Amino acid sequence: xxxxxxxxxxxxxxxxxxxxxxxxxxxxxALDGPAGSIILLWLGGGPSQLETFDPHPxxxxxxxxxxxxxxxxxxxxxxxxxxxxxxxxxxxxIRSMTSKEGDHERGTYMLKTGYRPDPTVVHPSIGxxxxxELPVGPxxxxxxxxxxxxxxxxxxxxxxxxxDAFQVDDPRGKLPDVSAFVPAxxxxxxxxxxxxxxxxxxxxxxARVEATLHRRAVASARGMMxxxxxxxxxxxxxxxxxLAEYGDSPFGRGCLAARRLIEVGVRCVEVTxxxxxxxxxxxxxxxxxxxxxxxxxxxxxRDLRRRxxxxxxVVLCCGExxxxxxxxxxxxxxxxxxxxxxxLAGGGLRAGLAVGETDPEGxxxxxxxxxxxxxxxxxxxxxxxxxSRENVAPxxxxxxxxxxxxxxxxxxx
Amino acid sequence: MRLRDVGFVCVVVGFGLAMGxxxxxxxxxxSARPGRQVPGRPDVVGKVDGAFREGWRAxxxxxxxxxxxxxxxxxxxxxxxxxxxxxxxIRRFEADGPSRLDARLDELLQDRRAADxxxxxxxxxxxxVEDGPFIVFRxxxxxxxxxxxxxxxxxxxxxxxxxxxxxxxxxDRPAVNFLSVTRDEMxxxxxxxxxxxxxxxxxxxxxxxxxxxxxxxxxxxxQGDFRGLAAFFGTTRSNLRGISEGEDAYRPLGRGxxxxxxxxxxxxxxxxxxxxxxPPRDRLAAWVVHPENxxxxxxxxxxxxxxxxxxxxxxxxxxxxxxxxxPPALDLLAEDFKAxxxxxxxxxxxxxxxxxxxxxxxxxxxxxADPADDETWAAFPMTRLRPEQVAGALAQSxxxxxxxxxxxxxxxxxAYAEGNDFVxxxxxxxxxxxxxxxxxxxxxxxxxxxxxxxxxxxxxxxNASKRIADLAPTDAKAVELAYLAVLTRRPTPEEAAHFAxxxxxxxxxxxxxxxxDLFWTLLNAAESSWNH
Numbered sequence: 001x002x003x004x005x006x007x008x009x010x011x012x013x014x015x016x017x018x019x020x021x022x023x024x025x026x027x028x029x030a031l032d033g034p035a036g037s038i039i040l041l042w043l044g045g046g047p048s049q050l051e052t053f054d055p056h057p058x059x060x061x062x063x064x065x066x067x068x069x070x071x072x073x074x075x076x077x078x079x080x081x082x083x084x085x086x087x088x089x090x091x092x093x094i095r096s097m098t099s100k101e102g103d104h105e106r107g108t109y110m111l112k113t114g115y116r117p118d119p120t121v122v123h124p125s126i127g128x129x130x131x132x133e134l135p136v137g138p139x140x141x142x143x144x145x146x147x148x149x150x151x152x153x154x155x156x157x158x159x160x161x162x163x164d165a166f167q168v169d170d171p172r173g174k175l176p177d178v179s180a181f182v183p184a185x186x187x188x189x190x191x192x193x194x195x196x197x198x199x200x201x202x203x204x205x206x207a208r209v210e211a212t213l214h215r216r217a218v219a220s221a222r223g224m225m226x227x228x229x230x231x232x233x234x235x236x237x238x239x240x241x242x243l244a245e246y247g248d249s250p251f252g253r254g255c256l257a258a259r260r261l262i263e264v265g266v267r268c269v270e271v272t273x274x275x276x277x278x279x280x281x282x283x284x285x286x287x288x289x290x291x292x293x294x295x296x297x298x299x300x301x302r303d304l305r306r307r308x309x310x311x312x313x314v315v316l317c318c319g320e321x322x323x324x325x326x327x328x329x330x331x332x333x334x335x336x337x338x339x340x341x342x343x344l345a346g347g348g349l350r351a352g353l354a355v356g357e358t359d360p361e362g363x364x365x366x367x368x369x370x371x372x373x374x375x376x377x378x379x380x381x382x383x384x385x386x387x388s389r390e391n392v393a394p395x396x397x398x399x400x401x402x403x404x405x406x407x408x409x410x411x412x413x
Numbered sequence: 414m415r416l417r418d419v420g421f422v423c424v425v426v427g428f429g430l431a432m433g434x435x436x437x438x439x440x441x442x443x444s445a446r447p448g449r450q451v452p453g454r455p456d457v458v459g460k461v462d463g464a465f466r467e468g469w470r471a472x473x474x475x476x477x478x479x480x481x482x483x484x485x486x487x488x489x490x491x492x493x494x495x496x497x498x499x500x501x502x503i504r505r506f507e508a509d510g511p512s513r514l515d516a517r518l519d520e521l522l523q524d525r526r527a528a529d530x531x532x533x534x535x536x537x538x539x540x541x542v543e544d545g546p547f548i549v550f551r552x553x554x555x556x557x558x559x560x561x562x563x564x565x566x567x568x569x570x571x572x573x574x575x576x577x578x579x580x581x582x583x584x585d586r587p588a589v590n591f592l593s594v595t596r597d598e599m600x601x602x603x604x605x606x607x608x609x610x611x612x613x614x615x616x617x618x619x620x621x622x623x624x625x626x627x628x629x630x631x632x633x634x635x636q637g638d639f640r641g642l643a644a645f646f647g648t649t650r651s652n653l654r655g656i657s658e659g660e661d662a663y664r665p666l667g668r669g670x671x672x673x674x675x676x677x678x679x680x681x682x683x684x685x686x687x688x689x690x691x692p693p694r695d696r697l698a699a700w701v702v703h704p705e706n707x708x709x710x711x712x713x714x715x716x717x718x719x720x721x722x723x724x725x726x727x728x729x730x731x732x733x734x735x736x737x738x739x740p741p742a743l744d745l746l747a748e749d750f751k752a753x754x755x756x757x758x759x760x761x762x763x764x765x766x767x768x769x770x771x772x773x774x775x776x777x778x779x780x781x782a783d784p785a786d787d788e789t790w791a792a793f794p795m796t797r798l799r800p801e802q803v804a805g806a807l808a809q810s811x812x813x814x815x816x817x818x819x820x821x822x823x824x825x826x827x828a829y830a831e832g833n834d835f836v837x838x839x840x841x842x843x844x845x846x847x848x849x850x851x852x853x854x855x856x857x858x859x860x861x862x863x864x865x866x867x868x869x870x871x872x873x874x875x876n877a878s879k880r881i882a883d884l885a886p887t888d889a890k891a892v893e894l895a896y897l898a899v900l901t902r903r904p905t906p907e908e909a910a911h912f913a914x915x916x917x918x919x920x921x922x923x924x925x926x927x928x929x930d931l932f933w934t935l936l937n938a939a940e941s942s943w944n945h
Contacts, residue, residue: 193930201939209939
């Protein structure tokens, strides 16, 4: 068998490791600086804090949810998160999140951008901010990716559509829109023909056609179609054992693809696990989802740590809000914004602790409340970005800070 | 079941329900009647043209030449129906008499397709684009109501009054969706602040809501103005019986004190136009649409201009200068709008009849650094087509006949679902639809390799590519038809010479493939993604 280097790498499952990406990887390793990427595990619909990161087993509101011990003394998780419990030393919880947005779309906007929806401007999501602020490496694939994108994937907002997340489905399937439906020869010819049409169009309006940057976008898109880095999306290149660790689910595969994408230099990967909107049968809904979230989240943290990527990658796991402590007549929980939970890992943030505390009945406000924008400020700071840095929104010329929050001192500094 | 399957079932069931309720109309009779009188151009057109000419002369600018008729037909059809003209429409247009652009404009303005499309565009400003499971159906009902109002050409002030002051259930009073869509899950009532923001932006062309947190930096609005406006909605209730009025008042947190403070309804300017008596929303509605209210007419003129040109006359669309800094066309058109009882159709016809609308989209004269920013209107602006226009153009160019109310509803239902998926992937502009947006790589990928593009261009019986390959009498004619179908123009001699020889001596599938590839190239060219 005649194997060239690339063929060997491909067989070894390392085909994505092209020279450029390797260079990048080496550069990044040499850098002992701040984190460079963010993985957002998005729990769409709003998970119940009581059945995930903030159990109150003895309160009447628990509805039978039990708590388990974790690797960190004194920090307990809801049962169903046994694997995550073992990784607790690398994870930080915030249990006293507060927000003012109790609607799915508005809550999603709030959590993803760190700002309340505002008709005067569309704020960029945190992933778009990272792509905009952090240096560009030699990456052919989009630097902002949303796997299993829900209804409201991360958006570039006023930074521009080019910072919108590139949306892909279950990494087991074919990547959408990156291969031509016709044979390569025909595809190349029809693409070459674009010149003829564009030339005719540019007559008398060359400056305007130039300003559309259309050809540049076409060239980048075609560059991506033939890029070796596309293999980062292909989780079938991983050993079966790794796949099994992440869990045999679209979400598990999404988390694994997220790690592979981070390795080639993608700045932000959003992986969505939808279905937490448990107005009915809250406990069953959460049991089912925990079976997907627990292995994937735990494996991701462990895998990143083993590869020494965790220090440079922030993992943020949250949904748009939490759920009411009181169970409704359908054994469900409704939307709740006054004391919900999220989890953070990596990026040099302190781990193995829980910030804030909620009242089991939800009657009292949470102790040590944390605002959504504070989480954003903390994550941005971990990424080496100053939250107070301003970008100017077009048209209005209004300067807008990356985040208006304050760093959470328990996690950083 | 996957989310998409659930979605499909919902769409099917929804369409059934919608058909039953008359939300989506089955084939209705087309509005064009042959041989009818084309109404003359509104006289304001001459004044607007004069004002622009005057401006260009004063600045020493030579405006672009008149655009070819087919180019004007394309931009007119895109603006009013969200699609390019069909081959059938182009053929009819070219067979028509000398003032055919005016005749076509008049036809389009009375076309149900245009009403449906414009209603959808306006709805973005009125009720936003939120698409929760309960909102979608109500929103469609609202859009259908608005579309009816446009077809009947009901006076615009009356339509707006119904939205602001409406009461009742969304089923028989679709206008109340304007209020109920802002319902806050936490307080279980329409949100007075979001409503104040909507009213000020959509109907006053003012961002009074910027004053929600601070006084507006460049405009006279204060936080007090904003709260006064919001207070008109303080007693509005929304429950299973629909929109009604309650008892208590609007009590936002006081500035500085942080304590709830009662705020009385007040308008930000011209208080003498506000009726002293009546329920608060009726009073506000009367003030908003009052002929003496200077903001109302200017806001609608700027929006109508943006719908037709792809760019508002004054940017941003909802932050109009309060005094005379605006271009003269804004006030000329606003005066005419008021003088004719808020006739929206007349306004659209006037704008689409101006010289500025019919100029070539050449580079703006002189050395302007950023041609996208040209505010002289001495050449037609080039703007990126909106996602649903790209989807509409894609669907239309693949079929020879015009799609619209006459297309069987099943076909339209499929087109609607496909189009929505395409629009979602292409990246919907949302409410902020006139903000300039850059083209993205995923958009290019979607247009090059997307399923919808493949489905619409591949040589299949129903697709134009196949029919052109089979039916065009000559190679040159086949190329010409493809150009007309996608770009609404004929190929230049250079283009014809490049593509026609490819077809020489081909037949059957091989021929259809060449035409399909040509369709692909034309759809992926910059020209087809831009309004020009």
